[in-house]
Amino acid sequence: MTESLVNLSIILVSTLLGLALVEVYLHVNGFSYPSLYVMDEVMGHRLRPGAEGWFREEGEAYIKINNDGWRDRPHSKQKSQGTKRIAILGDSYAEALQVPQENTFWSVLEKELNACHAFGNMRAEVMNFGVSGYGTAQELLALQDRVWQYGPDIVVLAFVPGNDVRDNSKVLSLSQPRPYFVRNHGSLILDNSFTESPSYRLKQSGIWSAVGEASDRFRILQFLNLVLNRVNQMRRRSFQQSEGVAGLEPGLDDQVYREPAGTEWEEAWRVTEDLIVNLRDEVISRGARYLLVSLSSGIQVHPNSVIRASFVGNLGVSDLFYPERRLHKLGEREKFDVITLAPQLLDYAENHQAFLHGFKSTRLGHGHWNEEGHRVASQLIGRHFCS
Missing domain, CATH: 1.20.5 (Single alpha-helices involved in coiled-coils or other helix-helix interfaces)
Structure with a gap:
């Protein structure tokens, strides 16, 4: 040799x-940083069936994705007799990687609905179809492409004003690789050109899929995935700041609290409202019931009134509930039910001096709901059905 x-x-x-x-x-x-997502030609991305592992980015929970690719227990496509099925559409708030599955709002809601006999002798079965990063466009496509297979009787759209309005705009979301709808002469036209992007094609390759599956066994691949995602997040955050679209919290936009006037935000709101109504029409056409539930951001329900007032003053608005008022008006105009959780969650947070967002391991008052946030939200949603 x-x-x-x-x-x-x-x-x-x-x-x-x-x-x-x-x-x-x-x-x-x-160490655990599971590879939870794969690319999808309809929704842009989806959860990877069978993926599992500890999530500790924010909060802590052991995550198991069922064989159909949802963060939930397995559900049969065939609905059991005497069952009322409720489908939850949403993004990372519904996906809820931050808390154990049994403490998510949709899991607790199922228990509450059955305890109050919300549907008489029928058993409530709440099914979670939330995926991190989804906007209303992807939630509509997921409903059409995958959710109807389960035959839901009620469809709940868990809407997050802090990022859903932005995510529905190709301009405001900086052309993230996902499907969008654009308005054209009063109609919504699907733009799925993301399937032609180099990043999508790379992540659809066999090599990328093999690496994702191999990461289930090798922690070093999970670590490299963590580093790559951190770099991408820092780059995206830096670009958003340079473009003036970053908010108080990463992933959220402060502009949503302002009434838009002839801006890209107004167009984003119009697309969003059209998507919400189209989703309502889709649900009604299937003989199901539709409910829009508007969730909260950390600053909206921060228990410290001084911190909220400082934020409101810096933003130059009277309060942080413009999205809730606009969604209520949309519901009244289009005749569908709307639950706005943020004002009610603020009352609870102030009365109990409780942080409903954030974790001690990260930052209280920021980020996603913690276990108390999920619990209180489930109670407020449950009242709608139990009363």
Whole structure:
């Protein structure tokens, strides 16, 4: 064997040994960053069936994605006799990776509806179809493409004003690779050109899928995925700040609290309202019942009135409930039920001096609902059905 081959062998063995040691270290220290998503030609992305692992980015929970690709227990496509099925459409708030599954608002809601006999002798079965990063466009497409297979009797749209309005705009969301609808002479036209993007094609490749599956077994691949996502998040955040679209919290936009006037935000709102109404029409055409539930952001329900007042003053608005008023008016105009949780959650937060968003491991008052936030939200939604 030549000296160069010997040196190459030493380098190779040393590298493999180093990687093995890193893998053992990550295992011993309980590191987990599961690969939860795959690309989808209809919705842009979806949860990966069978994926599981600990999520500790915000809060902590062991995540298991069922074989149909939803964060929920398995549900048969065939509805059991004497069952009233409720489908929850939503984004990361409904996906709720931050808390154990049994503490999510949709899981607690099912227990409450059955305890109050909301549907008489019929058993309530609440099914979660929330996926992180979804806007209303993707939720409509998910309903059409996958959710109707389960035959829901009630469809609940869990709407997050803080990012759903932006996510429905190709301009405001900085052309993230996902499907969009655009208004054209009073109609919504689907733009699914994301399927032609290089990033989509790369992530649809067999190699990318193989790496995703291999990450279930190798922590070092999960660590590399974490680093890659961190870099992308920092780059996106930096770009949003340079474009003036970043909000108080990463992933949310402060502009939604302002009444838009002839801006891109007004167009985003109009597309959003059209999508909400189209979703209502889709549900009614199937003989099901429709309910829009508007969720909250951390600053809207922050228990410290001084912090809220400072934010309101800096933003130059009278309060943080413009989205809720607009959604209520839309419901009145289009004749569908709307529950706006933010004002009610604020009352609870102030009366109990409770943080409903955030975690001690990250930052209280920011981010997604914690377990108390999910619990109180489920109670407020439950009143709509139990009263």
